[in-house]
Amino acid sequence: MSEQLSADIVVIGSGIVGSLAARRLALQGASVLILEAGPRLDRDRVVAAFRNSPIKGNWMAPYPPSPWAPHPIYVPKDNGYLKQAGPYPYPAEYIRAVGGTTWHWAAQAWRLVPNDVRIKSLYGVGVDWPLTYEELDPWYQEAEELIGVAGAPDTGSPRTQPFPMEPVAEPWSMRRFRERLAPTYAVVANTVARNSRSYGGRPACVGNNSCQPICPVNAQYTGETAIAAAEAAGARLIANAVVYRIEHDAKGRIAAVHYFDPDKGTHRVTGKTFILAANGIESPKLLLLSASDKYPNGLANSSDMVGRHLMDHPSTSLTFYADEELWLGRGPQSPSSINTLRDGAFRSQHAPYRLDFTNISQVLSVTQDLIKEGVYGAEFDKQLRWRAARQVNVKNVLEVLPDPDNRITLSSEKDAMGIPKPEAHYSIGDYTRRAADVSKADFARIAELMGGTGLRYSADGNFANNQHITGTMSMGNDPKSSVVDGFGRTHDHENLFICSTGVMPTAATMNSTLTGIALALRTAEHILPKPAGVHAAISNAEREASLS
Numbered sequence: 001m002s003e004q005l006s007a008d009i010v011v012i013g014s015g016i017v018g019s020l021a022a023r024r025l026a027l028q029g030a031s032v033l034i035l036e037a038g039p040r041l042d043r044d045r046v047v048a049a050f051r052n053s054p055i056k057g058n059w060m061a062p063y064p065p066s067p068w069a070p071h072p073i074y075v076p077k078d079n080g081y082l083k084q085a086g087p088y089p090y091p092a093e094y095i096r097a098v099g100g101t102t103w104h105w106a107a108q109a110w111r112l113v114p115n116d117v118r119i120k121s122l123y124g125v126g127v128d129w130p131l132t133y134e135e136l137d138p139w140y141q142e143a144e145e146l147i148g149v150a151g152a153p154d155t156g157s158p159r160t161q162p163f164p165m166e167p168v169a170e171p172w173s174m175r176r177f178r179e180r181l182a183p184t185y186a187v188v189a190n191t192v193a194r195n196s197r198s199y200g201g202r203p204a205c206v207g208n209n210s211c212q213p214i215c216p217v218n219a220q221y222t223g224e225t226a227i228a229a230a231e232a233a234g235a236r237l238i239a240n241a242v243v244y245r246i247e248h249d250a251k252g253r254i255a256a257v258h259y260f261d262p263d264k265g266t267h268r269v270t271g272k273t274f275i276l277a278a279n280g281i282e283s284p285k286l287l288l289l290s291a292s293d294k295y296p297n298g299l300a301n302s303s304d305m306v307g308r309h310l311m312d313h314p315s316t317s318l319t320f321y322a323d324e325e326l327w328l329g330r331g332p333q334s335p336s337s338i339n340t341l342r343d344g345a346f347r348s349q350h351a352p353y354r355l356d357f358t359n360i361s362q363v364l365s366v367t368q369d370l371i372k373e374g375v376y377g378a379e380f381d382k383q384l385r386w387r388a389a390r391q392v393n394v395k396n397v398l399e400v401l402p403d404p405d406n407r408i409t410l411s412s413e414k415d416a417m418g419i420p421k422p423e424a425h426y427s428i429g430d431y432t433r434r435a436a437d438v439s440k441a442d443f444a445r446i447a448e449l450m451g452g453t454g455l456r457y458s459a460d461g462n463f464a465n466n467q468h469i470t471g472t473m474s475m476g477n478d479p480k481s482s483v484v485d486g487f488g489r490t491h492d493h494e495n496l497f498i499c500s501t502g503v504m505p506t507a508a509t510m511n512s513t514l515t516g517i518a519l520a521l522r523t524a525e526h527i528l529p530k531p532a533g534v535h536a537a538i539s540n541a542e543r544e545a546s547l548s
Helices: 016-027 043-052 100-104 114-123 133-147 172-181 223-232 282-289 363-373 377-390 430-449 513-527 540-547
Strands: 005-012 032-035 083-087 187-189 236-238 242-248 254-260 266-276 317-321 336-338 353-357 391-398 407-414 420-426 453-457 496-498
Touching: 005 016, 016 032, 016 100, 016 133, 016 223, 016 266, 016 513, 032 223, 032 266, 083 407, 100 223, 114 133, 133 223, 133 513, 172 187, 172 336, 172 353, 172 430, 223 236, 242 266, 242 282, 266 282, 266 513, 282 407, 282 420, 317 430, 353 430, 363 377, 377 391, 391 430, 430 453, 496 513
Parallel strands: 005 032, 005 266, 032 236, 083 420, 266 496
Antiparallel strands: 187 336, 242 254, 254 266, 317 391, 317 453, 336 353, 353 391, 407 420
């Protein structure tokens, strides 16, 4: 065993959520050590890997897993890391590397709507959160200012301060959707962690259509920038540190964490306070792995809720041809949406949803379709130009309710380090399926307003997965039905906190990252309150780090 490491605060996971919590704590004078299972990535090499990849639709291609820290891969085939127990597949994608999965996110940075945290009281479904939207508002604002969020004021989410930036420039295709769908539907710019002007030392968006898997000019905020900010604030990072056990003392306090290096050498790290900041799959996996005689069901699991209430955002969709040339592919990939169906009395009967428009270039998908159809020569050229100019897609983003049977457990199969792989148990309930059926009327009306032809609905009962891993370590006031309290402290261990989208008790309809960051900043403040008058502004050191 190597020389012992120690810090005031030990953070497990270097994704955007954990890194920004670490940054805040380091700025307040705490010694902070961040442990990341995966390697550091080089941005230039990631951009080159995507440029040279023959499969442009595979957003994981530039992020191959390391042998010691595998993550799920499904193209060209399933690598078998995330085991599927059914009854419905849950092909979650995430990156185990320094900076985490926001290396390849779409940068949508939405707030909840106020009623999202009260659906049990208001609609008799799901659960209520142990805090109000008003309590989250200042933390949302701090998160938005840190990562640089551009947005329009008419999103349906109240705010007491303006967005840091105006919306990113509207692509022509989205302008036409907005104009032609009004007044039936209000199409608004998506709220995104993407610069519409120079911000945080990074440039404005220049309209590259590769937000996923990577923004080549770094206009989009990612975990790469977040970890640089944490290090600039004084936090120390150890990459390739695969934490496999959390150690507790006789009183149940966390005493240390143990990790493997890539050669399977073992290391022990002690600290005063510990933050588990991996995602909603890797975090419960680690808690379950850390079972002991005192805690035979795993740490933080006296409620038997660790791993349970796995949620995401399933989607169904409609693809069709508009009656005018729109040429998707200019500007960000996911620029606009319809948000007026996120809340209402109907939530007592079926899930709310958001309607999201893609702006991904259609040239590749149309080419693949024509080849499958056996179209060649001059007719191929003619059909490619016509279809690629007019083909559009709209999808729903559906809420899934917390279900204890939707969960992450430990598989009997182990990875190369001898650590059990995670196993997903997942289904999509009637509440969500009813909303998918209801949304077909919206799809049809949108197509009608756009002069749509060649309508192709996704197959009934088939759902795409949006990769918004939520739940599995839910917060709540009752230790018998939740894993952490409203500040992210585990009920069972007074010095173990969780900063992750996994603490969200419900999934709502919006991408979960911004809420995860806001909750993590609130947790960091609870651990170590910020002195009066100190603002979490972006420092010159962080600007320099983001440019390096």
